[in-house]
Amino acid sequence: MSVERFVEDAGLFYARLGLSRTAGxxxxxxxxxxxxxxxxxxxxxxxxxxxxSMSIALRxxxxxxxxxxxxxxxxxxxxxxxxxxxxxRAFRAKMAEFEGxxxxxxxxxxxVGDDPVRRRRLELMRDMYAFMMDRFxxxxxxxxxxxxxx
Numbered sequence: 001m002s003v004e005r006f007v008e009d010a011g012l013f014y015a016r017l018g019l020s021r022t023a024g025x026x027x028x029x030x031x032x033x034x035x036x037x038x039x040x041x042x043x044x045x046x047x048x049x050x051x052x053s054m055s056i057a058l059r060x061x062x063x064x065x066x067x068x069x070x071x072x073x074x075x076x077x078x079x080x081x082x083x084x085x086x087x088x089r090a091f092r093a094k095m096a097e098f099e100g101x102x103x104x105x106x107x108x109x110x111x112v113g114d115d116p117v118r119r120r121r122l123e124l125m126r127d128m129y130a131f132m133m134d135r136f137x138x139x140x141x142x143x144x145x146x147x148x149x150x
Contacts, residue, residue: 003032006032007025007028007032008025010024010028010029010031011024012024014028019060020056020060022047022049022054023058023061025047025057026047026054026057027066029047030067030080036081036082037070037081039077039078040054040055040077040078043058043080058080061080062080064090065083065086065089066082066089066090067081067082067083067086068080068081068082068084085147088140088143088144095132095133098129098136099129101125102129102130105129
């Protein structure tokens with residue numbers, strides 16, 4: 001597989017997760033870039049997208065905490081790189097959504113009353129997210145320890 005194919009596949013993958021395809025391609029590019037960073041014009045040229053599309057993609061990635069902007073001393077342009085431990089950070093952000101899913105299931109349980117069939121589906125939803133809320137923090141702590149040993 002070529003790097004170009006990986007970058008395109010990353011674009012499709014991240015688009016399925018809710019990012020723009022261009023933002024996903026930026027993620028793929030930064031993951032495989034020799035230097036690990038680039039400025040906006042480099043990214044736009046390397047991915048063959050308009051500067052305006054790149055600006056929107058970089059803003060989206062910055063706002064979601066996936067990339068960070070920095071400037072090398074003496075340079076005239078900002079550069080972009082993946083945020084430190086980007087995937088654990090993204091996962092922690094997703095974990096915050098678990099409580100929302102659990103609360104939504106509780107709301108549904110209140111709405112359906114005593115109907116056992118409908119309650120069963122909502123109870124499974126509530127219980128699964130409660131389980132994940134309980135277990136995932138320990139997994140992330142374990143990851144932090146493993147990462148620090150690498």
